[in-house]
Amino acid sequence: PLAYWQYVASVNPKQAEEQVVAYTVMTHDSPVAVVSSLVHRAILTDLLAMNPHATGGESQLASLYAQAIAYAEQYEALLGVKPETSEVLKRLDGTKKIKRKDILQAAEKGGFYAPETLLMAYGSFLLESSFPNAAYRTAELGGDSDSTASIAATLALFYWGKQEKP
Numbered sequence: 001p002l003a004y005w006q007y008v009a010s011v012n013p014k015q016a017e018e019q020v021v022a023y024t025v026m027t028h029d030s031p032v033a034v035v036s037s038l039v040h041r042a043i044l045t046d047l048l049a050m051n052p053h054a055t056g057g058e059s060q061l062a063s064l065y066a067q068a069i070a071y072a073e074q075y076e077a078l079l080g081v082k083p084e085t086s087e088v089l090k091r092l093d094g095t096k097k098i099k100r101k102d103i104l105q106a107a108e109k110g111g112f113y114a115p116e117t118l119l120m121a122y123g124s125f126l127l128e129s130s131f132p133n134a135a136y137r138t139a140e141l142g143g144d145s146d147s148t149a150s151i152a153a154t155l156a157l158f159y160w161g162k163q164e165k166p
Contacts, residue, residue, distance in 0.1 A: 003044035016041065031081040036114035039071045039085060047158040065092065065122055088115035098123050103141060110143025117144060121151035131156040
């Protein structure tokens, strides 16, 4: 909800990042969680700006995973923290067709670790083509399924902009 509000209210990106850091530190006082939250805010903002029906929309979506890694590296360097989020995200090769088994193998802790939550949600989202499938198929991966499925559902809703009945 915060990323959506920031986007709609045209919150300055620096201020948006500061808000995300403040909220994340309040609930998960960890540099890894802060980086993961900043990455997710940036990805959600990118998705809101994309038009899935425009020419090139699919290629933008295909580069989403590489962009998440780039954001993680950027925020890790900016905050001077270990490259944990980027290293976890690199377990999936976003340049190749991601398969569900790849997601499960890469998420050693089943998504009960912030970077793995992103890995599972983003990987699963990229496999699907609709809101309900993104939510249900991500939940089927198991692990921290309430977190990963809600994140994948948000990605789908922000990208496709509508809900369809399953």
